[in-house]
Amino acid sequence: MDFLLTPFRYEFFTRAILVGMMAGLLCGVMGVYITTRRMSYIAHGLSHAILGGAVLSYVLGLNFYIGSGIWGFFAALLIQYLTGRKVYSDAAIGIVTTASFALGVAIISTYRKFSQNFEAALFGNVLGVSPIDLWVVTGVTIFLLGLVFFFYRPLLFWSFDREVAQVHGVPVFAMDTLFALMLATLLVATLNVLGVTLIISAVVIPASIARLLSHRFGYMMLISGALGAAIAFLGIYISYYFDIASGASVVLLSTFIFACVLFWTRLRYRQKRQISSLHPEAKLD
């Protein structure tokens, strides 16, 4: 038993587990909106765009969270603006996010006084989170979950059928802005856990697993959030014993679970089809 509790002797590890679980929970919940609205590519691109904001914040002496958050928010709004102006949405994402990412890389390559480890920004450094980071992530978790809770029904209507939602009085333009803000906040707050390149897995994979298990939006959010937190816990925990990068461990574990659930649901579907072809009168769940 002592062997299993060894990692928790280290304060940094306990912080990492807490931050990882909160990030997993948030990404799982928000991931349901992102995947059902087919925005996975936007989320992936925005995580790259935020690097530009992070670097610029460092150079200008601004707080990382505030600078990157504002940058990410405006990048999301700019993508929306371009998409409405005869630019294909994937092209708009490519333009804004790669330009922003390139700005970050350009500044890194020319600004000689860099003391930040931007490899951590790319691949995550959950084991290096500070007590301040823990407080920030806790605050963001409460804030975003609160928004999801109180705006659940208008966001659901807006996600499913934006036009009809507008006719019924949902302030869709405000929802566009709110969601851009939520997405930017989520990505900035959770970047430390998995980094720019891997954060999209925490957003997409738990939500995709939840989709295989449920056809109801609300249940999907509960499943995806719980899965996200559990996978983050197990992934970081396992990384200690296998001595591998925590971010990669979380991603590989979530991919493995996705594959297992996919296999199981396909097996169940085939069994049901066989039963219903043999016994058409039988009612199946």
Add this chain to the structure above:
Amino acid sequence: MEPILEVRNLACGYQTQPVFTRVDLTLYAGQLSGLVGPSGSGKSTLIKAILGLVPPWAGEIRFRGKRLKPGTPPPKVGYVPQVETVDWNFPVTAEEVVMMGRYKQQTMWPWPSKRDRIAARDLLNRVGVEHVAHQPIGDLSGGQQQRVFLARALVGNPEIVLLDEPTSSSDLHVQHELLHLLADLNQQGLTILLSTHDLNSVATHLPWVVCFNQGLICQGQPMDILTPATLEQTFGAEMVVFHQDDRILIASGGTSIRHQMQRNLPPGLLKSASKSV
């Protein structure tokens, strides 16, 4: 009859391309009207302009005499969009879709109230799909999906419902059932405007028809306005119109089809067609 919706001198378009100009249309309380025209004639754009989804370039829209701000939907309106615009893979059940229509009556909590559930069940029962309430929307048949959307449009107790091509992806039986359902709702006082390019459904079921092609061509009762001349002006193609008792049947076809039918059918059946020869 009191006008419920008035469109005056309305012009609309996308980017720099106008779709229609100078449209005047009045809907009266309790009216059941069909907006007919070919694909690309601007029917959907007109409906969206009325709903505030497309900003008008010129003109005004009034609801019960009160001018609406551009971009503002009329109060107490229900809308059934074209089915092609819907994401059928979205994880919602039929009941959840209907409850979305209760947005204006919602509480601050994310879960639906008892009233929401009762209202949704009542509407699903009224449109005949209560038995699929808990099924995912993507698993329903086309006709069931339309009924669920109609229930969503009705659950907020609207005074007027606008439907955009509600019969477009349905077979004849489903179309017939849906139009009968709309007629029943209209009998209960609901004002309905639906767009379609299916002339025979309109001719059979709807008491008032508006012919539209980048502008209003004419409107009136089907028997009076669905003539070969009007239909050619609206659809840009020759049509053959059959009359029998109080029924109309419309078929597309040129002079050769008309002559063939004149040879094969009893005299007098092609009343309108023979007048246009």
